Amino acid sequence: MDLDLEGRKVLITGAGDGIGRTLAFDFARMGAHVAGCARSEDRLTSLSREIEGKGHFFSPADLTQPEDIQSFHDGVMDAFGGLDVLVNNAGSILKMGGFFDVTDADWEDSFAINLMPAVRLSRLFIPTLKHSGAPRIINISSIAGSRPGEVFPHYSAMKAALSNLTVSLAQTLGPEKILVNSVSPGPVWTRSWESEAKAMSRQSGKKLHDVEEEIKAQTAESVLLKRMGMPEDVSGIVLFLASDHASWITGTNFAVDGGVTLNPY
Numbered sequence: 001m002d003l004d005l006e007g008r009k010v011l012i013t014g015a016g017d018g019i020g021r022t023l024a025f026d027f028a029r030m031g032a033h034v035a036g037c038a039r040s041e042d043r044l045t046s047l048s049r050e051i052e053g054k055g056h057f058f059s060p061a062d063l064t065q066p067e068d069i070q071s072f073h074d075g076v077m078d079a080f081g082g083l084d085v086l087v088n089n090a091g092s093i094l095k096m097g098g099f100f101d102v103t104d105a106d107w108e109d110s111f112a113i114n115l116m117p118a119v120r121l122s123r124l125f126i127p128t129l130k131h132s133g134a135p136r137i138i139n140i141s142s143i144a145g146s147r148p149g150e151v152f153p154h155y156s157a158m159k160a161a162l163s164n165l166t167v168s169l170a171q172t173l174g175p176e177k178i179l180v181n182s183v184s185p186g187p188v189w190t191r192s193w194e195s196e197a198k199a200m201s202r203q204s205g206k207k208l209h210d211v212e213e214e215i216k217a218q219t220a221e222s223v224l225l226k227r228m229g230m231p232e233d234v235s236g237i238v239l240f241l242a243s244d245h246a247s248w249i250t251g252t253n254f255a256v257d258g259g260v261t262l263n264p265y
């Protein structure tokens with residue numbers, strides 16, 4: 001199947017690491033022009049050095065700050081003159097802990113990174129998406145949104161809100177033929193898991209490699225396919241949703257989780 005994303009203008013938030021970085025490489029490999037942000041300039045610089053193709057735009061922005069969102073939007077519009085695909089990928093658990101460990105400030109911080117950037121960026125880019133021949137908004141949610149556990153209730157609730165917003169926005173934008181979907185990954189080995197492993201290694205005195213292997217093995221137990229995901233496991237569906245082959249799909253959530261949730265209808 002030829003996804004034919006040549007020349008599409010694609011914005012990916014949180015493009016510095018993990019799933020966002022892999023998406024940036026994969027869209028660029030398909031001939032798309034990629035705009036991306038993250039707070040770390042170093043990660044964006046290395047991304048811009050390694051990525052294929054031309055006409056990309058990377059700029060640091062803290063998406064919890066409305067003024068950074070506005071200037072990133074303005075930079076993308078100056079660079080691209082429009083947009084076809086908005087991928088709201090940036091998100092973070094921020095704090096591991098159960099209900100009684102999580103403070104009001106933790107809830108507010110979670111709201112600021114896991115929900116509001118998607119709200120603000122959608123609002124800013126919808127006027128230009130209306131001029132695209134294949135406009136898409138793709139929100140990277142989480143299976144924690146529909147299957148919350150005891151840990152990180154603040155993150156799970158915000159991801160539920162993001163999936164919920166996806167359906168609402170799909171209805172608002174249906175008449176404009178702007179398609180809005182969410183993708184909900186299961187456990188995918190990225191920087192946040194690495195940080196968790198480093199913290200556990202420091203606390204326990206065990207070797208980092210051993211702790212990482214333990215986490216991977218334990219987490220794989222809850223996955224039907226018996227392994228954690230990698231960012232590459234998530235990007236295929238995002239590329240597909242951006243393509244013309246997905247032009248009759250909107251208001252839908254796709255779990256990409258190795259069979260953790262099993263038919264989350």
Ligand SMILES: NC(=O)c1ccc[n+]([C@@H]2O[C@H](COP(=O)([O-])OP(=O)(O)OC[C@H]3O[C@@H](n4cnc5c(N)ncnc54)[C@H](OP(=O)(O)O)[C@@H]3O)[C@@H](O)[C@H]2O)c1
Pocket residue numbers: 013014015016017018019020037038039040041043061062063064089090091092093113140141142143184185186187188189190191192
């Ligand atoms: N990995 C998983 O197991 C998993 C599972 C389900 C859902 N997800 C979701 O998938 C998405 C990507 O996760 P990931 O694991 O790939 O994350 P990651 O490896 O931690 O990367 C997150 C990216 O977002 C950027 N970011 C974080 N806070 C930001 C902020 N305030 N402003 C701008 N950029 C910011 C980070 O760069 P800076 O730190 O430099 O800003 C980084 O580039 C997230 O929405 C996450 O919730 C992940």
